Amino acid sequence: MLAARRVVSAATRGRRFSKFAFVGAGKMAEAMLAPLQETTIENETPSVSFYDVSCAVAKRVAEKYPSLTRAESLDECVDGADVVVLCTKPQNCDAVFADLRPVVQNQKTPPVLLSILAGVPTERFRAGLGLQKVARAMPNTPGQIGCGVTVWTAGEHKELFTDADIERCKGALGALGKEIYVEEESYVDMSTSISGSGPAYIFLLIEAMVDAGVQEGFSREVATTLVHQTILGSVKYAMESGEHPAVLKNSVTSPAGTTASAIYELEKGNFRTVVQDAIWACYRRSLEMGGLDSNVGPGRSAGPKPTTEFPDMNGN
Numbered sequence: 001m002l003a004a005r006r007v008v009s010a011a012t013r014g015r016r017f018s019k020f021a022f023v024g025a026g027k028m029a030e031a032m033l034a035p036l037q038e039t040t041i042e043n044e045t046p047s048v049s050f051y052d053v054s055c056a057v058a059k060r061v062a063e064k065y066p067s068l069t070r071a072e073s074l075d076e077c078v079d080g081a082d083v084v085v086l087c088t089k090p091q092n093c094d095a096v097f098a099d100l101r102p103v104v105q106n107q108k109t110p111p112v113l114l115s116i117l118a119g120v121p122t123e124r125f126r127a128g129l130g131l132q133k134v135a136r137a138m139p140n141t142p143g144q145i146g147c148g149v150t151v152w153t154a155g156e157h158k159e160l161f162t163d164a165d166i167e168r169c170k171g172a173l174g175a176l177g178k179e180i181y182v183e184e185e186s187y188v189d190m191s192t193s194i195s196g197s198g199p200a201y202i203f204l205l206i207e208a209m210v211d212a213g214v215q216e217g218f219s220r221e222v223a224t225t226l227v228h229q230t231i232l233g234s235v236k237y238a239m240e241s242g243e244h245p246a247v248l249k250n251s252v253t254s255p256a257g258t259t260a261s262a263i264y265e266l267e268k269g270n271f272r273t274v275v276q277d278a279i280w281a282c283y284r285r286s287l288e289m290g291g292l293d294s295n296v297g298p299g300r301s302a303g304p305k306p307t308t309e310f311p312d313m314n315g316n
């Protein structure tokens with residue numbers, strides 16, 4: 001299922017189609033390319049080029065998406081782009097900056113840089129590439145089928161972005177599923193630990209449940225169907241019913257029944273705190289990668305502070 005096509009705003013009506021240049025065409029870029037080629041932005045299908053230093057990766061993507069333009073060089077890829085979508089690894093930022101800086105500086109109109117790199121703050125791109133307009137997003141792999149969720153920000157310099165710039169970023173990210181704009185960049189690091197990396201936690205759960213089914217004697221195929229459908233159905237039920245998960249869990253758990261025995265074991269293994277510790281560890285790693293204070297989490301000194309006051313005894 002792909003996301004609904006976007007409605008065009010008056011701000012961008014009548015302009016030429018948007019051009020997106022993907023630098024790096026690996027796993028996450030590919031997840032973004034599939035829905036992007038199906039969507040419309042500014043009432044047009046956007047033009048999309050991509051470049052990857054790995055010929056094998058570029059060749060595979062070109063074969064899979066023949067309507068996209070495979071560029072042979074970074075210059076060719078970025079030439080005339082409205083938005084450069086950076087999809088390389090955070091670990092080789094400096095090498096990428098060295099190659100990309102002269103190319104973006106050479107453009108008549110400086111493009112927007114939309115980074116999906118985990119952990120790397122917008123200021124680092126502004127300094128490394130000499131670009132003013134830097135947006136940062138944290139998408140996830142289910143975006144490949146239009147079922148993703150992305151948290152993104154234009155950082156502290158949002159006022160430099162035109163309506164069309166924002167619409168292009170929103171359009172590209174909206175093609176992946178839900179997009180949530182945040183004013184504060186720290187929420188992008190936080191979302192990495194929940195939605196960005198989250199699919200991996202779910203896949204681990206799927207793997208564990210399927211393996212248990214196989215241990216019990218199901219064929220792997222049937223066990224996989226049981227697990228997929230259980231997780232899919234539970235998510236849809238939770239979303240459609242709007243009930244608190246504890247209520248839904250209790251409705252499955254009969255007195256002295258089977259579920260209670262399973263939940264006892266999960267709780268004995270600290271299931272919920274293990275999940276929460278994993279999420280905090282992921283957030284800490286994102287902050288570390290950005291050179292920020294990562295001493296966050298229960299019992300640690302840094303990190304988010306409550307933003308609202310507790311009500312007084314009268315509820316005011």
Ligand SMILES: NC(=O)C1=CN([C@@H]2O[C@H](COP(=O)(O)OP(=O)(O)OC[C@H]3O[C@@H](n4cnc5c(N)ncnc54)[C@H](OP(=O)(O)O)[C@@H]3O)[C@@H](O)[C@H]2O)C=CC1
Binds near residue numbers: 029052057089197
């Ligand atoms: N995977 C995920 O679920 C998510 C990933 N992200 C972020 O997305 C980014 C990409 O991750 P992912 O797709 O998994 O990584 P991949 O390694 O699959 O893709 C990165 C690609 O970029 C290529 N590359 C490296 N340097 C350059 C360069 N100078 N110019 C062009 N291409 C280059 C790499 O080639 P080579 O391997 O030869 O170096 C590789 O093919 C990361 O920053 C990650 O933090 C964000 C959200 C979710």
Ligand SMILES: O=C(O)[C@@H]1CCC=N1
Binds near residue numbers: 196
């Ligand atoms: O593991 C990572 O660093 C990337 C970022 C979010 C998902 N994968």
